[in-house]
Amino acid sequence: MKDRRAFLGSCAAGAALLMTPQYVLAAGGCQSAQKTTHSSKPSTQAFQALLHQEFRCLSVDGQAVRLELVEVRSGPQAPGLDQFGLLLKQKAGFASLGSELPAAIYALGHPQLGTHLVYLEPSESIKGGYTTQFTLRT
Numbered sequence: 001m002k003d004r005r006a007f008l009g010s011c012a013a014g015a016a017l018l019m020t021p022q023y024v025l026a027a028g029g030c031q032s033a034q035k036t037t038h039s040s041k042p043s044t045q046a047f048q049a050l051l052h053q054e055f056r057c058l059s060v061d062g063q064a065v066r067l068e069l070v071e072v073r074s075g076p077q078a079p080g081l082d083q084f085g086l087l088l089k090q091k092a093g094f095a096s097l098g099s100e101l102p103a104a105i106y107a108l109g110h111p112q113l114g115t116h117l118v119y120l121e122p123s124e125s126i127k128g129g130y131t132t133q134f135t136l137r138t
Contacts, residue, residue, distance in 0.1 A: 053068070
């Protein structure tokens, strides 16, 4: 029962983010669609180029959270698909609040890639770390 509640909670958070105007996300630390220059679309190579750079996401309670991209993990390759995972780690400031982001859908933003909805979950291997997976058509 708890797993179903967690799933429904993350779906509700995602729906709320979809309904949130872009200017609100920009005020919370994520990049606005109008102010973002999309120099590349999301891909393994695009994220590799952004290693150790800061990303921002908006937590469920509306707090801007700073995350650093620390690793891009290759996934199983298939024709026409780009599959990979990201490992992000909390930057100083948010970790001192003593709270951890629960597994849910978040708006994750970077000036070069824009803002995307992703499912982040706490990493099992790194304290203060979060993982997300991508499967993109090429």
